[in-house]
Amino acid sequence: MPPRTLFDKVWDAHTVRTLDNGQTQLFIGTHLIHEVTSPQAFGMLEDLGLSVRMPARTFATVDHIVPTDQREEPFADALADQMIKALRANCLRHGITYFDLHSGLQGIVHMVGPEQGITQPGSTIACGDSHTSTHGAFGAIAFGIGTSQVRDVLATQTLAMSKPKLRRIEVNGTLRPGVYAKDVILHIIRTLGVNGGIGFAYEYAGEVFDALSMEERMTVCNMSIEGGARCGYVNPDQTTFDYLAGRPYAPQGAAWDEAVVRWRALASDPGCSYDDVVVIDAADIAPTVTWGINPGQAIAIDEAVPHPDRVRADERASVEEALAHMQLTPGQPIQGTKIDVAFLGSCTNARLSDFREVAAVLGGRRVAPGVHAIAVPGSTLVKEACEREGIDRVLIDAGFEWRAAGCSMCLAMNPDKLVGDQLCASSSNRNFKGRQGSASGRTVLMSPVMVAAAAVTGVISDARAVFGAGAKVSA
Amino acid sequence: MAAIAPIRTVTGRGVVVAGDDIDTDRIIPARFLRCVTFDDLAEGLFLDVRIDEDGRPTGHPLDRSEHAGASVLVSGRNFGCGSSREHAPQAIARAGFRAVIAGSFAEIFFANATTLGLVCLALDEGPLARLQAAIQAEPSATLTIDVAEASVTCADQRYPGRIADTARSVLLTGRYDPLAELLAGSDAIDAVAANLPYVGAAGGAR
Ligand code: SF4
Numbered sequence: 073m074p075p076r077t078l079f080d081k082v083w084d085a086h087t088v089r090t091l092d093n094g095q096t097q098l099f100i101g102t103h104l105i106h107e108v109t110s111p112q113a114f115g116m117l118e119d120l121g122l123s124v125r126m127p128a129r130t131f132a133t134v135d136h137i138v139p140t141d142q143r144e145e146p147f148a149d150a151l152a153d154q155m156i157k158a159l160r161a162n163c164l165r166h167g168i169t170y171f172d173l174h175s176g177l178q179g180i181v182h183m184v185g186p187e188q189g190i191t192q193p194g195s196t197i198a199c200g201d202s203h204t205s206t207h208g209a210f211g212a213i214a215f216g217i218g219t220s221q222v223r224d225v226l227a228t229q230t231l232a233m234s235k236p237k238l239r240r241i242e243v244n245g246t247l248r249p250g251v252y253a254k255d256v257i258l259h260i261i262r263t264l265g266v267n268g269g270i271g272f273a274y275e276y277a278g279e280v281f282d283a284l285s286m287e288e289r290m291t292v293c294n295m296s297i298e299g300g301a302r303c304g305y306v307n308p309d310q311t312t313f314d315y316l317a318g319r320p321y322a323p324q325g326a327a328w329d330e331a332v333v334r335w336r337a338l339a340s341d342p343g344c345s346y347d348d349v350v351v352i353d354a355a356d357i358a359p360t361v362t363w364g365i366n367p368g369q370a371i372a373i374d375e376a377v378p379h380p381d382r383v384r385a386d387e388r389a390s391v392e393e394a395l396a397h398m399q400l401t402p403g404q405p406i407q408g409t410k411i412d413v414a415f416l417g418s419c420t421n422a423r424l425s426d427f428r429e430v431a432a433v434l435g436g437r438r439v440a441p442g443v444h445a446i447a448v449p450g451s452t453l454v455k456e457a458c459e460r461e462g463i464d465r466v467l468i469d470a471g472f473e474w475r476a477a478g479c480s481m482c483l484a485m486n487p488d489k490l491v492g493d494q495l496c497a498s499s500s501n502r503n504f505k506g507r508q509g510s511a512s513g514r515t516v517l518m519s520p521v522m523v524a525a526a527a528v529t530g531v532i533s534d535a536r537a538v539f540g541a542g543a544k545v546s547a
Numbered sequence: 548m549a550a551i552a553p554i555r556t557v558t559g560r561g562v563v564v565a566g567d568d569i570d571t572d573r574i575i576p577a578r579f580l581r582c583v584t585f586d587d588l589a590e591g592l593f594l595d596v597r598i599d600e601d602g603r604p605t606g607h608p609l610d611r612s613e614h615a616g617a618s619v620l621v622s623g624r625n626f627g628c629g630s631s632r633e634h635a636p637q638a639i640a641r642a643g644f645r646a647v648i649a650g651s652f653a654e655i656f657f658a659n660a661t662t663l664g665l666v667c668l669a670l671d672e673g674p675l676a677r678l679q680a681a682i683q684a685e686p687s688a689t690l691t692i693d694v695a696e697a698s699v700t701c702a703d704q705r706y707p708g709r710i711a712d713t714a715r716s717v718l719l720t721g722r723y724d725p726l727a728e729l730l731a732g733s734d735a736i737d738a739v740a741a742n743l744p745y746v747g748a749a750g751g752a753r
Contacts, residue, residue: 085743088735091725093716097732099739101746109632111583120726125736129746137581151581158583192745202631202655218633218659219585224726230736232725234713266568267625270654300628302654323745334744366568366628386672390567483577483630492600504572504629511576511595 075341078194078307079238079273082213082338086196088230095232101195102212103130103225105168106181107137107159108485109200113222114162122227127167129229131190134159134173135180136485140448140475143173152486166226179451179477182206182419186290187453189319193308193335198225203419203501205296208305209289210312211338213273215303236302237271237347242278245354250536252429253288254421254499254519256280258360258370260292261299264350266368269301272348275340276306280354286315287423294420295501298367307339359534362503362517363406364394369503373522373534376405397505398514399493406532409516411497413490414445414527415508416472416520418482418500422450426499426520427458431466433521433539439471440530446488447472448480470528484509497526553721557646557666557692559618561682561701562608564593569622570629571656575638588638609642613686619699621679622649627656636660646692648699648708650675661714664723668692668699674706694718 088097105113110132117124124130137152147153156173163170171177171184178184182203185191193211197204202216217231224231241260261268274296281289289306296304306312313332316322323331358372369391371377379402380391395402400409416422416430427449439445447467449455455477458464464474481488482500489509490496496508496515503515516532525535579591597607604610620639626649627635636659639647646666660667670678681688681701688702697710710718717723740746 086739088732088739091728092720092722093713095713095725097729097735099736099743101740101743108580112585112633115584122730126740126746149581154583155581195743195745200631200633202629204631216631216655218631218636218655218662220633220659220662220724220726224729227726228729228732228736229740230729230732232729234711266628267651267653270625270651297629297655300625300653327744331744366570386567389565393566483572485577485580502570502572502629504570506576506595507572509577511600 075344077238077275077340077344077346078211078305078338079213079275082194082196083235085194091232095234097230098196098233099230100198100225101129102190102197104181104185104197104199104204105130105132105222106201107134107155109219110162110222111155111158112219113200113226116220116223117226124166124168124226126229130168130226131171131185132159132163132168133171133178133181133184136479136483138173138478139486140478140480140488143476149487176452179453180419180422180479182294183423183451183454186210186286187319187451189316189322192316192322193312194338198231202297203294205301205303206290206294206419208293208296208303209286211305211308211335213303213305216297236273238275239269239272239348239350240275240277240346241350241352243276243280243352243354244278245280247280247354247357250359251357252519252521253284253291255357255360257292257295258362258367258517259357260352261295261368262360262370263352264299266298266366267300269296269299272301274301274304275346276304281306282309285425286311287425290423291420295367298501308335309339359519359522359536361406361522361532363398363400364391365397365503365505367501367503367517369394370517371406373407376403377401379403407534409532410495411443411526411531412494413496414439414443414523415481415496415498415500416446416523417448417450417480419450420501421499421520422448422454424454424457427454427463427467428461430520430524431463433524433535434466434470434528435539437470437528439527443527443530445472445527446475446481448475449477452477472527481508483507497523497532499523551664551721551724554664554666554718554723555694557619558689559645560614560616560687561619561621561690562614562617563621563679563682564608565623565679567623567650568625568628571627571632571635572629574627574635575632580632580634585634585637585641588634589641592638592642616643618643618645619690619692620644620647621682622647624650626650626652628653631655633659636663636665640665648675648678657714661717661723662725664718666692666694666710666718667714668697668708668710670706670708674708678706
């Protein structure tokens with residue numbers, strides 16, 4: 073048999089048949105749902121008199137609307153309260169496993185899947201959320217879907233999908249000290265553009281990915297969609313298996329050994345061909361921050377904000393719009409830009425290793441006067457782990473608010489919002505206008521350690537200068 | 548399930564919402580996602596760029612009288628990027644639009660819109676700019692999208708574009724909502740599930 077990619081192997085194993093329009097009817101082995109994009113799907117199902125076909129293959133949690141301070145129900149926001157109740161009722165009615173708010177296992181849906189070992193190599197994973205690409209870190213085909221498609225998965229455990237092309241993105245060499253997984257993906261998006269990945273799935277590979285931890289791989293895969301690619305994955309290896317071993321939904325005993333053999337064989341074969349290959353030198357990646365209103369409008373921390381006259385003609389209008397919204401002057405260094413809010417959180421960067429890293433560099437420094445700093449663990453398990461390690465104390469002593477798990481200010485559907493034109497140094501994934509809850513609010517995306525550097529200095533800063541280079545503690 | 552009518556053409560007036568990379572947060576801000584039905588989404592469409600922070604209208608194209616009743620939304624490249632929220636095409640459709648013409652579409656938006664029968668026609672930069680100019684010059688002009696040809700005509704001028712074949716065929720045959728076809732594959736679904744160790748016994752539950 074000719075060499076095959078992981079993508080082809082997994083796609084073929086899940087292909088039910090070819091539909092009349094040429095799309096594939098693809099079996100979805102694992103379906104994740106949350107409170108925002110599922111209630112209408114359950115409603116459609118009921119209108120059609122259909123049931124959930126494989127309730128055991130759908131898993132639910134609540135994340136977007138949950139308050140991160142006062143979590144008692146009913147929520148102050150009646151609409152949010154209605155949403156959590158609808159999710160709970162739908163899961164109960166249809167026999168779906170639900171990690172409820174006070175179950176001890178609740179968190180951002182893309183954190184819960186991996187933590188529970190539900191996310192596994194070689195599976196297909198869909199969720200009504202574009203950051204489902206996160207789960208690709210385990211060598212799964214994982215992608216976001218709309219609500220009508222949530223209905224399709226509930227009713228049939230399948231989707232109508234067009235097979236994307238495959239681009240291998242190889243990052244070789246070693247990351248420089250003070251450069252994190254977040255910088256890798258911001259650099260990739262900046263290089264290929266926010267629509268560079270349309271029509272593609274990404275295979276991330278090379279020495280840098282071989283060396284990254286699972287949590288770091290998740291950070292990169294998470295933001296595939298920000299580069300236009302609906303899914304991105306890393307081939308499974310020993311790092312993957314070590315992460316999954318012993319997790320509640322991972323195979324156990326003899327089944328585990330068999331699974332590892334199967335998973336190993338799924339990795340792309342040597343010599344297989346791709347529709348496109350991009351090679352990046354790790355040495356070219358700097359601590360990276362966004363300056364504009366989409367994640368591709370990013371620069372290295374020591375660079376200046378671009379000049380509209382010096383960009384491609386077809387980009388000029390967007391650059392001008394971004395500069396106006398961000399209140400930045402062409403040619404000004406991004407360093408030194410005053411911040412109002414520091415947000416550590418989101419499914420991109422709110423895992424244990426992110427908080428460990430921040431706690432390790434803070435070293436007794438305090439959040440600058442006038443900066444509102446909040447730290448929101450991505451899951452209840454991460455929150456508890458941080459508290460066991462005393463990380464919460466370090467953050468609280470530094471002046472951060474320590475919150476309960478949820479999406480929080482990543483999209484501000486709960487009470488955590490920017491006010492007016494506040495500028496937020498954020499470890500999240502989207503800097504769209506209005507994303508953090510205020511139409512004129514401004515978001516600058518960066519790694520958690522860079523958020524910490526901005527928090528303690530009150531301005532966008534190079535963490536290597538603030539904390540000393542290469543403070544990296546956890547792999 | 549009820550049959551759905553084929554969509555061969557879309558006819559109506561256009562409105563230009565200029566700009567590239569218009570994301571779904573812009574199309575429907577997250578606070579409007581606090582709902583358990585799609586019924587009231589139209590009022591949130593582009594709201595944060597339609598009113599300023601004091602609630603005053605900004606003079607957005609959607610609110611100009613000459614564009615009242617427009618049913619074709621015309622925008623730039625990478626339209627609908629960002630979040631997978633179907634609330635975005637739902638809001639557009641519920642506000643009376645039946646088609647979107649853009650430089651290109653983000654994939655999830657395109658899939659969501661097509662499932663709703665909201666036609667997405669992509670035009671290259673040159674034709675797109677000329678079409679936008681034509682609409683600005685004559686807002687009352689009627690646009691006619693021909694789905695089979697993947698083109699739009701406005702004021703006697705034809706602008707050729709692209710609609711992915713997979714979408715074009717289902718629009719033309721009235722099968723853009725795939726659920727009926729997916730349900731029909733039942734035995735084959737079980738067969739695939741049975742071969743996937745991680746699905747295991749759970750797959751049989753029905
Ligand atoms: S943390 Fe942000 S990006 Fe992630 S699922 Fe929640 S809202 Fe979406």
